[in-house]
Amino acid sequence: MASIELRTPKNKPAYYKITASITLNGQTIRKFSRFDFDPKTLRIAKQRTAATTVATFEFETKAQEEAERSLSGANKPFQEVAEEYIASAKAKLEPAALLRGNYDSDKNKANTTLNKVGYLKKIVSVAPWFAKKSVSEITREDCARVIEEIKEKGCLRSEYAFILPEYATMKNKSFTKMVVGYDISAYTAMKCFSGAAVTRKTTEVVSKILGVSIRDAFRFERDERPLSKKTIREYVLFANQVLHFANERYHSVQAEFKKPEKGTRPRFVDCIHEDEVKKLMAEISKYPIQEQAIVLSLLNTGVRRAELAGLTWSDFDFKECTVHVNKSLLVFRNFGYQHTATKESNDRYIDAAPEHMAFMQQYKKRRESIRNQLSSELYEK
16 A cells, blocks of 8 residues: 655655565565656645655556566566577577478578577677567667667678788798698688688688788778678567567567568678789680680680580670570589579570680581591591
């Protein structure tokens, strides 16, 4: 039962002290508040008492609800509840993103405790206000806001390093001997000196092996991309699972994240660079014309290896300078080579440089000349 008491301190406005008695686990706990009033608005005692009674009832009701929620855990912040969810058996059984097809043969990489820990870390770093907010106070507006902040601030940032061409000659050395005494594997060293993208940690070790500074041995490229729709969707699914977990355990959550559209994340492509193209063009002329045709076709069209192997002369339009990609040549065990039709979405016409098409036309004529010559020799025999 709540009580009120008029207080009239010296040189300060009068107010009512409110004492509310709430029950928690069979025990009575007192909570205190105050009701300030404007004597010009509430002029008579009856008006003041009525207003104070309403304020007292509201305070006592709210205090009882807060005490019960605190006992049940509904006042726990999102981060704490998320940690409870990740540690629970329920989290280990729930995928962070829905799967299609055979689960055993196509397990989703997001269905791991490690990834869920990563999602929580990102939310804590990008939106600490949300991580600290009580799950019982999270609204739909909060859900929408935190996803927008993850989209805006949670972009993927990666830095890749490539060994400079002057050190490429090291690829002929013995990597097993080279890495002795260094924190790097022979395989990683081989990849590095072969021109593959490596991490900054690898550059530190390799530069020590070479006895030069990192900047003198490597060039760096920065890859900064926004999170894909697929990744955003996984964040939403994870956050919803946390809120559902809180609702089941603490019975206090009504808000829910709106699921975004499905999508896929573009992959980083380690493409060939202009200086490398120039060196390649200078070297390729030393090789047989067939090998030149293979390398230059890959360079000019960007097709996959199987698509290149599946090309026939009927796919080349020398007048319009286009190449029609509509099939692939694949190798099947115990079956051999077989042409397979390209997926409808990948059936395409590629514009090629006139210089390349002229080279391919020359290559075609040369092949036909050699074939005719061989046929003539066989006929004479």
